[in-house]
Amino acid sequence: MTSSATKGLTLHSHTGVAYQFDPGALCLELLPTGGPGPYRRYEVLHEPVDLATWADRSRLTPTPALDISPAEVTDARRLRDALFRVVVAHTRGEPHPPGDLEILNEAAARPPLAPAITPTGTRRWTGTPTGTHLMAAVARDAVELLTGPFAHRIRTCAAEDCHLVYVDTSRPGRRRWCSMEHCGNRHKVRALRARHSEEG
Secondary structure (H helix, E strand, O other): OOOOOOOOOOEEEEOOOOOEEEOOOHHHHHHOOOOOHHHHHHHOOOHHHHHHHHHHHOOOOOOOEEEEHHHHHHHHHHHHHHHHHHHHHHHOOOOOOOHHHHHHHHOOOOOOOEEEEEEOOOEHHHHHHHHHHHHHHHHHHHHHHHHOOOHHHEOOOOOOHHHHHEEEOOOOOOOOOOOOHHHHHHHHEEEEEEOOOOEE
């Protein structure tokens, strides 16, 4: 799984409150950009600049200077939707949809972002990375996650009205919420109110 020193996305609740969400893997960072079916209303990947903006907010460091075509944005949405269905099936213990696995594997088979080391010891990306290179890196990260040691820790947030997916990389493996700051806090507030009403 691709990682960096800066982890997590800044998301906004339906009331507009900002909170941090760390899904634990690059591939899972793509899922909050929209999705299939009812999640299409959350779509944010419309233009090449939108995909570049996502890359800038992801855990990829340094942010690659990407050359993205409109067709690659369409491909990115297709990969994201396939990954969404594969991951949800995985969390439910259901078979991975074969057609979606094919999309994922096709993307993973393409050349990914190629890292290089600079004379100062920092990382950079070689050549002119494209949207296809970016999605290949995402797809390979997904394959690594789904077949690796944390595959059994891919989960959906325990809140009934939240569908964010994350991989629990904590040592005890007891993470229940997408974010303690958001859904975890909402659960605490509800539990406190329930106790007060019982006592009253």
